[in-house]
Amino acid sequence: MSVTVTAAGETATADYTVGGAGLPLPAGWPTVSFFDDFTGSTVDAAKWNVRNNTWASNELSIDTNRPANVFVGNSLLTIRGQREQYTVGGTTRQYTSGYLDTIGKHSQHGGRWEIRCALPATKGAWGAFWLRGDSTLGEIDVLESVGGLPDIVETVHESTNGDQDKLGYDWKPTPGWSYTDLHTYAFEWDAATGAMRWYTDNLLRIARSVTDLGNPSKQPATWLNGPAFASPFNMRLNLQIGGSMPNSEGEPVDATSAFPADYRVDYVRALTR
Amino acid sequence: MSLTANLDKATYNPGDTMTLTVVSDKRLQSTALDIQSAGDDAKVTTTVQAGVTVTDPSGRKWTVKSDDGHTAIYTSTA
Numbered sequence: 001m002s003v004t005v006t007a008a009g010e011t012a013t014a015d016y017t018v019g020g021a022g023l024p025l026p027a028g029w030p031t032v033s034f035f036d037d038f039t040g041s042t043v044d045a046a047k048w049n050v051r052n053n054t055w056a057s058n059e060l061s062i063d064t065n066r067p068a069n070v071f072v073g074n075s076l077l078t079i080r081g082q083r084e085q086y087t088v089g090g091t092t093r094q095y096t097s098g099y100l101d102t103i104g105k106h107s108q109h110g111g112r113w114e115i116r117c118a119l120p121a122t123k124g125a126w127g128a129f130w131l132r133g134d135s136t137l138g139e140i141d142v143l144e145s146v147g148g149l150p151d152i153v154e155t156v157h158e159s160t161n162g163d164q165d166k167l168g169y170d171w172k173p174t175p176g177w178s179y180t181d182l183h184t185y186a187f188e189w190d191a192a193t194g195a196m197r198w199y200t201d202n203l204l205r206i207a208r209s210v211t212d213l214g215n216p217s218k219q220p221a222t223w224l225n226g227p228a229f230a231s232p233f234n235m236r237l238n239l240q241i242g243g244s245m246p247n248s249e250g251e252p253v254d255a256t257s258a259f260p261a262d263y264r265v266d267y268v269r270a271l272t273r
Numbered sequence: 274m275s276l277t278a279n280l281d282k283a284t285y286n287p288g289d290t291m292t293l294t295v296v297s298d299k300r301l302q303s304t305a306l307d308i309q310s311a312g313d314d315a316k317v318t319t320t321v322q323a324g325v326t327v328t329d330p331s332g333r334k335w336t337v338k339s340d341d342g343h344t345a346i347y348t349s350t351a
Contacts, residue, residue, distance in 0.1 A: 016285060031282075031284070
């Protein structure tokens with residue numbers, strides 16, 4: 001939302017957001033810098049870019065902005081993976097899905113990010129909420145899931161290209177807990193020190209710092225507050241179908257995979273101190 | 274002319290007071306003028322509006338709280 005002032009032919013605009021009602025502020029995080037609880041009937045274009053007819057080499061789907069793949073209703077954002085043949089230019093794939101980001105709309109350097117979401121159990125569906133540097137190579141995976149496995153994977157990469165160091169954590173939920181239900185995931189990052197913390201349902205799952213040993217280097221991860229993390233980070237919400245992670249986890253998409261596969265998001269919030 | 278508009282916060286909870294500060298390097302405040310014709314004792318006072326408009330597509334009403342001619346403070350409710 002915005003308010004516009006006009007005088008003597010000049011115009012000035014100030015943007016604002018109203019949100020967060022009913023959501024308590026976490027201790028130590030007094031300022032909400034981004035909030036979307038998807039209460040409208042369309043994706044808020046002031047907050048999100050919805051990619052259209054794009055794809056990555058490490059997935060089997062094409063991302064579109066069609067309502068068949070991305071829609072808002074019942075106070076939820078749904079990213080829907082579909083088994084369908086779809087062609088863009090000379091590229092034809094057998095699956096479609098969706099990908100939203102906040103590039104150019106919201107980024108911050110350090111802080112806390114939250115999502116309340118439910119991920120699909122479809123074998124080979126690869127849902128994620130992740131952060132990337134606006135102008136640097138670092139990547140923070142607040143959560144990733146691979147349908148067919150119960151795990152939530154939380155990783156920080158020195159390079160989004162996967163060719164440098166990383167620190168990963170594979171949280172294996174207790175029986176009865178499933179990411180197919182709505183749960184809250186949070187990530188905190190002290191950009192000054194490189195300290196990072198991942199939470200699920202407000203419980204700390206893993207903390208990382210520059211003294212942890214990176215993989216594969218086995219050296220202290222001093223890169224956590226190095227150049228790869230020296231810029232503000234934007235948000236990414238996407239559901240890939242098939243590709244590198246499901247394949248490496250032994251859960252490739254195949255004829256047994258059930259579609260549509262829905263990644264449902266109740267809200268996304270970012271905070272600063 | 275330079276005109277700026279700034280809110281006190283980027284994000285509000287419903288019910289919060291929102292404060293908008295408008296700053297101009299030229300006079301914005303409405304001015305009262307007394308007009309008196311030569312040979313006529315009658316005097317007419319009129320007001321020249323500076324033509325400042327505040328619009329908000331959300332429908333919020335913005336109310337001016339102070340205006341010194343260069344800096345105007347408006348408030349509304351989130």
